[in-house]
Amino acid sequence: MAEEKKPVAIVEEKKAKKVDYRDMTTCETTLQMLRKMEADGQDNCFTRAAEMKPCPIGADSACCKHCFMGPCRLNAKDPYSKVGVCGATIDTIAARNFARNVAAGCAAHTDHGMGMLDTFREVVNGKIEHFKIQDEKKLKSVAESIGIATEDREVMDIAKDLYAELERTYTQVEGEIPFAKRVPPKTLETWRKEGIVPRGSMREIMEIMHRSHMGVDQDYENIVKQCSRTALADGWGGSMVATEISDILFGTPSPKVAGVNMGFLKEDQVNIIIHGHEPLMFEAMVVAVNDPANVEKAKAVGAKGINLLGMCCSGAEVLGRHGIPHAGNFMSVEPVIATGAVDAMGVDVQCIMQSLVRVADCYGTKFFTTNPRAHIEGAVHVEFHEHAPFDAPNQIIAMAVERYSKRTAKIVIPSRKDWGVHGFSHEYVNYMLGGEYRESYTPLNANIINGKIRGVAAVVGCTNPRVKHDYLHVELVKELIKNNVLVVQTGCSQISLAKAGLMRPDAAVLAGEGLQEVCETVGIPPVLSLGSCVDNSRILMAVAEMVKIGGLGDKISDLPVAGAAPEYMSEKAICIGQYVVASGIYTVFGVTFPTVEGTKFHDLLFNGLEEKGFGKWGFSNDPIEMAYMMIDHIDKKRAALGISEKRERKLFSMDDRRTAEG
Ligand code: SF4
Ligand code: MSK
Numbered sequence: 001m002a003e004e005k006k007p008v009a010i011v012e013e014k015k016a017k018k019v020d021y022r023d024m025t026t027c028e029t030t031l032q033m034l035r036k037m038e039a040d041g042q043d044n045c046f047t048r049a050a051e052m053k054p055c056p057i058g059a060d061s062a063c064c065k066h067c068f069m070g071p072c073r074l075n076a077k078d079p080y081s082k083v084g085v086c087g088a089t090i091d092t093i094a095a096r097n098f099a100r101n102v103a104a105g106c107a108a109h110t111d112h113g114m115g116m117l118d119t120f121r122e123v124v125n126g127k128i129e130h131f132k133i134q135d136e137k138k139l140k141s142v143a144e145s146i147g148i149a150t151e152d153r154e155v156m157d158i159a160k161d162l163y164a165e166l167e168r169t170y171t172q173v174e175g176e177i178p179f180a181k182r183v184p185p186k187t188l189e190t191w192r193k194e195g196i197v198p199r200g201s202m203r204e205i206m207e208i209m210h211r212s213h214m215g216v217d218q219d220y221e222n223i224v225k226q227c228s229r230t231a232l233a234d235g236w237g238g239s240m241v242a243t244e245i246s247d248i249l250f251g252t253p254s255p256k257v258a259g260v261n262m263g264f265l266k267e268d269q270v271n272i273i274i275h276g277h278e279p280l281m282f283e284a285m286v287v288a289v290n291d292p293a294n295v296e297k298a299k300a301v302g303a304k305g306i307n308l309l310g311m312c313c314s315g316a317e318v319l320g321r322h323g324i325p326h327a328g329n330f331m332s333v334e335p336v337i338a339t340g341a342v343d344a345m346g347v348d349v350q351c352i353m354q355s356l357v358r359v360a361d362c363y364g365t366k367f368f369t370t371n372p373r374a375h376i377e378g379a380v381h382v383e384f385h386e387h388a389p390f391d392a393p394n395q396i397i398a399m400a401v402e403r404y405s406k407r408t409a410k411i412v413i414p415s416r417k418d419w420g421v422h423g424f425s426h427e428y429v430n431y432m433l434g435g436e437y438r439e440s441y442t443p444l445n446a447n448i449i450n451g452k453i454r455g456v457a458a459v460v461g462c463t464n465p466r467v468k469h470d471y472l473h474v475e476l477v478k479e480l481i482k483n484n485v486l487v488v489q490t491g492c493s494q495i496s497l498a499k500a501g502l503m504r505p506d507a508a509v510l511a512g513e514g515l516q517e518v519c520e521t522v523g524i525p526p527v528l529s530l531g532s533c534v535d536n537s538r539i540l541m542a543v544a545e546m547v548k549i550g551g552l553g554d555k556i557s558d559l560p561v562a563g564a565a566p567e568y569m570s571e572k573a574i575c576i577g578q579y580v581v582a583s584g585i586y587t588v589f590g591v592t593f594p595t596v597e598g599t600k601f602h603d604l605l606f607n608g609l610e611e612k613g614f615g616k617w618g619f620s621n622d623p624i625e626m627a628y629m630m631i632d633h634i635d636k637k638r639a640a641l642g643i644s645e646k647r648e649r650k651l652f653s654m655d656d657r658r659t660a661e662g
Contacts, residue, residue, distance in 0.1 A: 019050050025331065025469035027499060029262040029414035033335030036412060042362060044334045045353060049465035054592075061094040061594035067214035076596045088218065091601040095220035095227075096212040098574065098594060098601075102227045103208045105575025108350055109534055110201040110238025111373070112278055114170050116245040117163065119280060119386045123249065124159045130284070130389050133159060134251045138427070142244045146178040166245075169237045172200035179236045182540075184547040186555035187584055190613040191232070196225055196582065198233035205230060220601040228582035228614070235579030240537035246279050246317065253320035253423035253531065255432075255524075260498040262332070263417035264325035265341040266307045270298045270404040272396065273327055273336065275311035276348035277532060281370055281384040281392060282314050285346070286322055288393035297398065301405035306397065311336070312351050313491055313532035320423030320531050328499075329492035330569070331463040331470075334359050340409035344400035346392075348384070349374045351462070351570065364409045366399045368392075420503025424488070424528040426541040432522060441545045443522075444486075448560060449551050449643050452514030454484040455634030456546075458539045458580070461565030461573045462492050464591050470496040472566035472590050472623045477502060479627035481526040484512035485634065490536050493565070494529040502527040536576055539563075540583060553641055557584030557613060560637040562630035566590035566623060581605075581615040586633040588618035588626050 021034045024046045037044050057063045060076035064084050072084035072093070079090040088096075122128040133139055133155060140150040143162045150158050169177050176197045180188060191197045198204050208230045211217035217226070247253075265271050272289065274282045288294055289306040298306050310318050311333055315326040327336050330351055336342060337359045344366040345356065352369075357378040360367035369375050370384040370392055380399075384392040424432075433443040447453045457480050463469050473496035477487050481502070489497055501507055508519035511526040519526050530538045543556050552559050563580045565573050568589055580587045595602040610616035618633075620626040638644045 019047055021046065023468065024465065026471045026474065027328070027332060027469055027496075029416050030328065030332045030335045030469060032414050033262070033332075033338040033412075037335065037338045040338065040362070042338065042359065044359075045331065045355065046465045054466070059592050059594070060596045061097045062090060062596055064088060064093040064096070066096060066212070079596045079599050086214065090596060090599050091220035092218045092223070094595050094599065094601045095223040096217075099208050099212040099223050099227050099230075101571040101574040101594070102231050102578050103205050103212070105570070105572040106201060106230050106234040106238065107205055108572050109234045109242065109575070110170060110205070112349065112534060113238035113240075113242035113245070115278060115280070116242050116249075117166055117170075120159075120245045120249065121163050122386060124156060124163055128386055131249050131386070133248055135248050138244070138252050139248045141427075142248065146181050166241050168200060169241050170200050170202050173203050174199060177233065177237045179240050182544055183236060184544055184555055187547070187557070190555065190557075190584075191582075194225060194228070194612065196229040196232060198229050198237055201230070201233040201238050204233040221604060224601075224604055224609075227578050231575050231578035232582050234575050235537060235540055235583065239534040240540065242534040243531070243537045247425070250279060250283050250321055252427050253425045254428045255421045255423045256320070256323040257419060258319050258323040258422045259325040260319070260328075260418045260420065260495055261416050262327055262336055262339060262414045264307075264309055264327065265336075265339055265413045266304075267341060267411050267413055268304045269307040270303045270305070270343050270397075270400050271307045271309065271341050272400050273309050273311055273342055273345045274314050274347075275333060275345060276352060276371075277313045277350045277534070278348045278371070279314065279317050280386060280389070281346065281348060282310065282318050284384070284389035285393040285396075286318065286324065288390050288397055291390075294394065294397045297401050298404070301401055303401070303404050306400075313534075314348065316491060316494055316529070317532040317535070320425070320529060323422070326495055326498070329463050329470075329495040331465060337363050337365050339413050340364070340407070340411045341413050343403040343407075344368065344396050346370050346382075346396050347374070350572070352376065364403060364407065366396075366403050368396055368399075418499050418501060420498045420501070420529070421505065421525055422494075422498070422503060422529045424524075424530055426530075426538045426545070429528070429542065430545070432524065441542070441549045445546055445549045445551045447514075447518050451643070452484065452518050453486050454512075454514070454631070455486075455560035455562070455638070457485045457487050457561065457630055457634075458489070458536070458563040458585075459487055459497075459566070460490045460493050460533070460536060460563070460576070461568040462570055463496065464567045464569040466591050467567050467621065469567070470499065472621070472626070473497060474500045474502075475623035476564060476566050476627050477527055478510060479624055480630065481511040481515060483627070483631050484515040485631065486515060486518075487527045488530055488539055488542070489527060490530050490539070491533045493567070497527050498529065503529055533572055533576065536580075543583070543585070555584060555613075557615060558637065558641065559584070560634040560641070561585055562633050563587040564589070564626060564630060566626060577617065581609060581617055583615065584613070585615040586610075586618060586630065587615060588620060588629055590619070590621045590626065593617070593619045
């Protein structure tokens with residue numbers, strides 16, 4: 001019997017602030033492990049958030065440190081009472097800060113996408129042999145969508161042309177990016193009129209960083225234009241390339257039953273978690289854990305096998321593609337290690353908390369960084385190379401097996417396991433609705449027009465310790481489906497909903513009558529999971545298709561659709577929000593929003609953009625209010641399309657609710 005090792009307290013001197021974890025999460029496994037961490041003397045992001053009061057000036061984005069005459073702090077309560085040392089107004093300061101958020105978010109996604117494209121090039125050139133083109137149908141459809149001929153051509157010839165064309169997504173200095181061809185013509189017209197059709201993302205990011213430098217662009221409206229252009233270079237550019245190349249190389253997801261939650265850890269197996277965003281190492285790991293030589297190594301130390309799980313977006317991607325179980329979303333990453341059952345955690349890029357090194361050390365988990373862009377002080381770096389993709393996974397497995405053989409931490413695995421259907425790619429939705437020989441979104445549009453489906457909502461994004469974990473996601477989505485709004489999801493949000501059981505077809509009973517009928521007829525849950533953060537591009541493809549099918553207007557901004565990221569935390573989310581808004585969709589965020597209400601910049605984002613033919617931003621921290629903000633918007637669009645009267649019954653609006661409450 002292994003001797004229990006008492007974890008070393010992270011906060012030795014300063015006692016972590018006493019918090020009631022029931023106020024912090026609705027995820028019962030996360031709650032159980034947070035309590036365990038407390039008993040073990042560990043801090044976590046919830047306790048650190050309670051200790052770290054956000055700077056109110058910073059939260060309102062009313063400060064600037066873009067030069068060394070500052071930093072300058074304005075007064076958010078009286079925003080036009082002061083200017084920075086250089087004379088910058090609140091509108092300039094907040095718009096520049098927002099621009100830098102967009103730039104960072106766009107850089108993260110486009111660098112990820114470019115990494116995928118680099119791998120694709122090496123596969124096409126025959127320099128990488130372990131990865132192959134697995135989905136030729138997808139390769140051809142992507143090629144055709146941007147004007148590359150495919151008929152009677154060799155797959156590799158098409159692939160070479162596709163690589164050359166898609167490289168422009170990043171490097172092109174003039175002209176429109178290739179996937180602009182996928183944008184509905186009237187939406188593209190609005191972008192052209194505004195001068196925001198993106199060039200290559202490198203160009204856009206360079207320009208936005210230049211323009212937000214001290215003393216350059218000092219007109220918030222002009223800055224917001226470049227925010228839109230840069231963000232669109234992400235959504236219709238870098239992220240879309242990441243999704244499409246992943247599908248071509250690893251297969252386009254189709255629905256599969258898969259498990260979510262910490263209960264999928266197995267005490268008698270070597271548990272390995274991959275956390276981050278890029279699918280390459282995870283794909284190699286899926287092969288490596290099934291390699292008989294590695295399985296034998298695990299059995300030789302008494303384990304029954306190797307149990308691979310995902311976390312965050314890496315996990316969301318393989319959940320839909322391979323049905324690999326998912327251990328939890330962003331707020332559960334520290335708690336999952338506290339189970340003591342994780343023998344190794346490998347991470348790549350984005351959303352990797354630095355604290356994980358210390359938490360892993362406390363519970364004896366072997367912790368590895370794998371990407372040259374993302375080392376963490378104190379972590380063992382085992383670099384992943386696409387040209388020798390099994391080297392890093394084999395090393396990680398070997399060290400996980402060793403840790404299994406020497407487990408000393410007490411193992412406490414929560415029992416909860418949630419099952420659901422995952423992997424609804426844009427292509428599968430097309431097939432599911434129309435059948436193999438008449439793939440089409442026509443039935444979706446028809447059910448929106450006849451009112452069975454009121455509209456479509458994309459609920460996406462992170463979890464954040466500043467709000468109750470999972471709560472906003474789940475309550476918002478429940479309210480939306482109850483009101484016949486079909487919900488699509490990506491990222492950590494989809495894990496929140498999977499844990500709440502809403503990705504099971506029988507969750508249709510929670511939907512309104514019309515949506516329930518459609519779900520039961522097609523055999524789908526009322527909440528469809530589409531994958532990781534970059535897979536928000538699948539949502540863009542879906543709305544473009546809805547416009548193309550017809551009957552719901554001629555641009556994306558005509559559609560009865562809305563978006564939300566109720567618990568967001570990352571700059572990527574700001575960039576996603578901006579490209580969704582610039583594409584024409586009303587988008588509501590929770591937690592906090594980096595503007596001061598009553599300023600011209602705030603008014604532009606929350607009203608003015610809609611007047612120019614785009615979508616607009618909204619904000620609320622009440623999930624029910626958020627739901628009715630989205631529903632009211634959907635109803636407004638239905639009315640403009642002249643399809644309101646086709647609704648079968650009147651549903652509760654936000655005004656009705658206020659009246660009822662009043
Ligand atoms: Fe202050 Fe202007 Fe410098 Fe910003 S750019 S820190 S507002 S002086
Ligand atoms: S992982 S960006 S916490 S969704 Fe994409 Fe989750 Fe947000 Fe990271």
